[in-house]
Amino acid sequence: MVKKEKKRKVVLASGTFDLLHLGHVKFLEEAKKMGGENAELVVIVARDNTVKNRKGKKPVMPEDQRRALVESLKVVDEAILGLEDFSIDKVIEKIKPDIIAVGHDQNGIEKEVQKSIEKEKFDIEVAKIGRFGKRELDSSSKIMRKIIESFNK
């Protein structure tokens, strides 16, 4: 009897991943789990200019370093920089994910993804990932605040 090989599910996650911390890793681990055993996790790392346009400020770490650091994580199969001309439709057409994971603080992205799925009739599941615990320093802005506070002491 030949065992039929199960298709490997592709999970897509995205983020800025500035000042990499354990909250990022937990988010990516939870995202990958959504694809079941043997899932492949592809991560889109936001370009400096995309972050600047959205949040008014470039990240601390430049985009090539953020991308390489994310790809050096065990849980990540592939990390790629976002498109210069950001478009959810184009990203989906390129990666062809089975699942798109969105973090607790990614409501904007979630809405755009839902809109794109409805419009293009993509067969994609959207998985919302909860926040991991109530730990300190699980966000880049908290880390920055701690650094600035300790400097001003």
Add this chain to the structure above:
Amino acid sequence: MVKKEKKRKVVLASGTFDLLHLGHVKFLEEAKKMGGENAELVVIVARDNTVKNRKGKKPVMPEDQRRALVESLKVVDEAILGLEDFSIDKVIEKIKPDIIAVGHDQNGIEKEVQKSIEKEKFDIEVAKIGRFGKRELDSSSKIMRKIIESFNK
């Protein structure tokens, strides 16, 4: 003919790994390469109190988060927290490394390792790892400086 299995070389590296960046990953990758194919990389992550005693200040990220983040890197086989009562001899006896890798900014550790090897007659190679490129933001203190400067603008 039975092929004799080669012993897997154990490489030991250590550091604080506060605000994880690409310089850390490159250091660990170079360290692992020193052990040849199939090497095992064990990383000692310094305790908060050890850093405070040595540098006068605790790291930004707490020790358990620094350890878990280092262990989530592809290149790392095992990351363990340093001993509360820091001693190079005890670390070497516990890990039994074939190679100890020291970074370009770890002269103090290098001297302690050399002294311990001579005193205890350990059969261990010490490998000095160069700095990776001349990139910006390959040190935690540079990253902190950038955050503080951008805040004061």
